[in-house]
Amino acid sequence: MEHEVFVPVPAERLREALADPARIARAVPGLQQDAGAEPVTGRLKVRVGGHTITYRGSARLSGQDDGSYAIEGDATEARGTGSVKLALTLRLRDTDGGTTLTFEGTATADGRVAELAGDAVTSAVGRLLNRFAENLGAEQEGAEEPRGAEVADAADAVVETPEESSVFDAEVPAPGLDPLAEAEAEEPAPAEAAHARRTMIGRSAEEVDHAPPRGRYAPVPAPQTVAPHSTLRWAAPAAALVLASAIVVGRVLRKRR
Template sequence: MEHEVFVPVPVDRLRAVLDDPARVARAVPGLQHDAGAEPVAGRLKVRIGSHSVTYRGAVRVTGRDDGSYELEGDAAETRGTGSVKLALRLRLREAEGGATLTADGTASADGRITGLPQDAVTAAVTRLLTRFADNLATAAREDASPAPDATPDPAPDAPPA
């Protein structure tokens, strides 16, 4: 599987987000974080066509020497015996006006998801990765926003009496 998406923020800002597990967790669309768990752990409902499957699991993000990021995850269906495992590599590359994020890797699954149409599963994964990239961009842009000025505006001169 490979998916590429343009992200309208510079690579260095995306790296800052990917280097922070708590911010990665906030970028996962629909993740309901488990209190007290590692940062990228919790429940995630995935809509596949007219079906939805909820998983509980964790993802680990590791920066690599070549500048890419490795995502490894595993999860189990909250209802049922199915599970999913994934291994993705995220590569970032400068692009005009931002960056290109390429995700490639493998996933394996059993349980309910295997009975669903492959094209619907692929569309759901693509949608999830695109929304994840969009959320990474939002987090990176928040870093670039100037902090509100804490000093009050000077009072205007009083009109002459």
């Protein structure tokens, strides 16, 4: 098989990325790395036509004396007995505005992928290599971006970010739209209420509250009763007076005899 991909990144930068296994692992699309294993080791989902096959395996990339790279990999189906083996050669060629990556080699497979159409398998492999090359170029571009550019981008983001709304900037609804505000506006103040009462009645609020009603609504006074102890209080002096008078009259009659 042979496949070419153009990347708008200089070849020297791509070679720096290919020398770092961690960057290579990040460039493989959809790779779920196994913890504690080699960088390019884990699970990889491959979509062929309307089917998705998950493989578990590893890949190795090594530089050659002629400037090319040898790629070797093997994997087995996560749910099945099929397996895949590949042996590819990667070459980088300077091109106007970037680099052309050429993949050449062979790949053998059995299991589920062998039961699918050949053109679907070839298309799936081509998409995988395209995304790998593009991710490799993007990975290198991000690593080579100068620090000054990052600061400038951050400053632009701060300038362009709209100011967050504050509760102090919220519009207060008009009194006509707020029933509570209307109720508060209609209720008079205590001082105003007292003044209104004095104006309408002509007397102070205290007089109105405490003055007894008059006219036909005036209460009927209760009849006065004489307590028994009042009668006894006047009966004793009267009896003493009558007794004294009787004594005086008796003495006068004796003298005349």
